């Protein structure tokens with residue numbers, strides 16, 4: 001069985017899939033897409049980013065697709081209203097930012113993994129679907145995609161049905177979205193031999209549109225698959241990823257590493273195990289060890305500290321983590337002498353006592369020690 005798929009299963013990260021009884025083991029390339037509806041991705045996108053990276057750890061090539069074209073159309077999946085239209089300039093800018101953000105993230109994730117002895121043999125590719133969807137003419141699209149797509153099937157999509165029940169219905173533009181995503185999958189299958197698409201729990205319909213198209217245009221038994229990740233909800237059953245109604249952005253100018261860290265630090269005990277499996281590269285034994293320590297003294301929030309440190313370092317990198325530490329300790333990064341002495345502390349030199357000698361509270365020092373400790377302790381994990 002494919003190790004990557006098995007590892008998603010083991011972490012409870014496989015929600016739905018089109019694999020029947022046999023799990024394919026000859027997948028070499030996978031893809032997941034992100035529409036540039038804002039300047040930055042948010043915690044809600046983190047599971048997909050991480051799943052693609054987990055693929056690379058297992059030797060697969062991962063395509064991180066940014067929807068420079070689909071972002072102009074708007075995915076109607078699980079949206080009860082027409083999406084506000086974004087201007088071409090706006091989507092173009094967002095696409096640039098997000099492609100950069102993904103590039104930076106992969107860089108951080110590689111550095112983070114190699115510090116722990118985790119190899120990432122699989123390659124990454126960051127693509128923009130405007131590069132092909134922006135070039136195909138309307139007539140060509142109708143001939144190459146529309147002709148193979150049955151309206152009766154398109155109308156069966158849950159989100160389409162829901163929207164048709166409402167007076168405002170659904171625009172032809174958003175109705176077509178599933179075909180655009182379907183065309184992406186076909187394009188990536190033909191040009192990159194991509195045979196697995198992964199995405200959020202609301203994406204299965206769009207992914208199946210792609211599989212159908214490939215089956216109709218290529219061979220009816222072409223080995224192409226789709227899998228969705230679970231939707232993480234908080235204790236109130238709301239989507240996990242917002243604090244006081246605001247999305248937890250991955251861009252540090254929209255959400256500081258400090259706030260990002262605090263968001264994970266504030267996770268409840270009941271979610272802890274789930275979050276450790278979802279948002280870290282720690283293995284089951286390491287997670288069991290952390291939970292064991294945590295349960296001995298839950299007020300110390302050892303589990304939350306491990307979680308918050310791991311995710312903050314993964315998404316914000318070690319230098320940023322140092323600033324997070326400063327902010328944790330002093331409230332503001334400006335009041336600390338220099339980030340280089342902090343970095344020394346961070347890598348475990350004797351300068352670390354300078355933090356201890358400062359006037360920050362004991363519990364904060366414990367947090368910081370935990371942050372530093374985690375970076376030195378773990379070796380192999382997936």
Ligand SMILES: N[C@@H](Cc1ccc(O)cc1)C(=O)O
Nearest residue numbers: 033034035067070075181184
């Ligand atoms: N529709 C996806 C983004 C996406 C775009 C293009 C694709 O080919 C795949 C996925 C979402 O809204 O999350």
